[in-house]
Amino acid sequence: MLRLITLLAFAGLACAQASAAEPKSLALMDCELIDDMRPFASEQARREVDQRIALITAELAKELERRGMYRVLERGSALGAERIARCWVQKVSNLILNINIEVRNAATDETAYVKSVDIRGNTDETWLRGVRRLVDNIEERRQHLH
Secondary structure: OHHHHHHHHHHHHHHHHHHHHOOEEEEEOOOEEEOOOHHHOOHHHHHHHHHHHHHHHHHHHHHHHHOOOEEEOOOOOOOOOOEEEEEEEEEOOOOEEEEEEEEEEOOOOOEEEEEEEEEEOOOHHHHHHHHHHHHHHHHHOOHHHO
């Protein structure tokens, strides 16, 4: 009897560890831009920002997947996702921007967490650095496990 209890305890522990190690599935929506000054920007400036939005959407997906934090589903596919993430960039000026993410539980629609990082500068590198810092913050606080 003691052996059976011990085996069941080890089996339960193994299952708990396996499920804890399995990352949740995430439907990551394309990042969006909030920029009240966009209508006044040049066509080239608007193209550059649009390219950066696509760049950080891809980088965010890559970093979340690479670090084993989430299993990121194909774009446009929320079917079967455990979490849904919405990302947006608020452009205050060419110097001050912030990158935000909200992750929600797909089953309950409750917010799991919201994160934001401020960046200084409007270049590909500053945007990418901001996304990586955003993911660092989520990982350090282990928010992806909720």
